[in-house]
Amino acid sequence: MVKKHNEIIKAESKDLSFFYADKTQALKKVSLPVYENKITALIGPSGCGKSTFLRCFNRMHDLYAGNRYDGKIILQPDNTDILLENVDPIEVRMRISMVFQKPNPFPKSIYENVAYGLRVRGESNKRTLDEKVEEALKGASLWSEVKDRLQDLAFNLSGGQQQRLCIARALATEPEIMLFDEPTSALDPIATMNIEELMSELKQKLSILIVTHNMQQAARISDYTAYMYLGELVEFDGTNQIFTNPSKKETEDYITGKFG
Amino acid sequence: MAIQNKAAANKNLDSIRKTIANHKRHDFIFASLGTLVIASLTITLLILFLDLVIDGYPRFNLDFFSNFPSRRAARAGILSAWIGSSLVLLVTFFVAVPLGITSGVYLEEYAKKNWFSDLIEINVSNLAGVPSIIYGLLALGLFVYSFGLGQSILTAGLTLALLMLPIVIVSTREAIRAIPVHIREAAYAVGATKWQVCHNHVIPYSYGGILTGVIIGMARAIGETAPVITIGALTFIAFLPPSPIGLEPPFINFEWLESGFTVLPIQMFNWISRPQLAFHINAAATGAVIIMLTLLMNGLAIKLRYNIRKKIKW
16 A cells, blocks of 8 residues: 555555454454554544554454454565464464553562563573563663562552563563554653653564554654544554645544544 | 622522531431441340350360260260361362362353353352252252262262352352453463463462352351251261371371261250250350351451452552
């Protein structure tokens, strides 16, 4: 769809539709690329399907009976359609990790929270775990704050620290794509700024798809922006383009605050 | 003009205050009513308990716990009864707890949600309310006659386990449901399998609630009389079952499972049905012991739940 950009496609949804168990259609043939080492932001009013779209990428909808996907999400470089029945959702989740809206650390120690993804993969070597936990916490710029109290319970951290801990947990397993579902909506402005800076650093290593209902956030951090409305992709383009010269009237109305 | 306005404002304020005072009266009435009900219940229980303690007071000594029942009331003790109760509860615990927890986890995490699982859910909840004599009759037919287990500790343990099972299942499910969705999703999102989620998260986090259910179930089982009578517990027993732990290898034996037995409530029932008043003292003392055991177990459940809740926050 967007040929003018010379970027490597990391994943791409093709005519992706999604139906909840009660037969409501939350996505209507959405085709959207996620570029490697870029941040792609999904914006749109509440209920437009952006979170639903995000959660297709790690097959989160499989946890609840009756949900149905239609269409494809092709993951590169191996050209796998991750929505196929015979692709194990666990395999998908091992390649694509996720950070949620509300910080959701496990009621365990800081160390165990970060190590959990590795433990799930069967890693039990203490030294490897120590190294990777440190690396992930450094990657989430949390190491200096917690290195002396790794055995403390995670919920003793502040909200912003908890969210960075969740990022470390998602990072520890070296995912190819990281999904962010409104990661700063429960945080104060300073914690939000920290997380935004962190995302800009993270994109050196992986590709990021983020849902945000904060338009300024999308403008600040993303390289590409997609505007969704009522389950449909209205417009997708470079972030600059979307915010300065959108090609659709609806996008402009939403961005300028006339609507939404 | 200004004065008039002020007067109007004052009048308005007066009426607001009046309304608030009126509404507060409802608060007061409800609070007093509640206090009254709670107090009367607690006091009734307390009086009953104190009555038992006062009646049974002459028997509160070590001999009472270390003597077998006897034809002479003053020398009769509850040795065989408390050992019987403990051994029966041991069987109950090892049967009901693993079965109950696994069923609860299965129903909550694995089973597909459809009309069949709804049916099971309703039935499990109903089982918790079935009169215990029904369990006794079932056990008599099934364990004693069909399985040929006899009137043994094993039979009693299994019967009480049936009785306790729904309590454990229901409390396990409730404890699991209290785990927020976002914690579960967090575990799945890093690539955990269902079993890993259950084993590393669901069971550890619901542990407090499950434990509470187990203890409350045990507290109920310890006071059950009807089902144990139905399966033929003895009322006068002057021997102990073979010891589960031996001094010679293999150190553990299971002969005690087949032994005849009695339990505390049956011992009490036996004594209270004697014509001699002296035995009623023994009965009162036994009743006090059962109530204290129940209180201790419930207290332990509250304490454990409190300790575990302190460590887990969402």
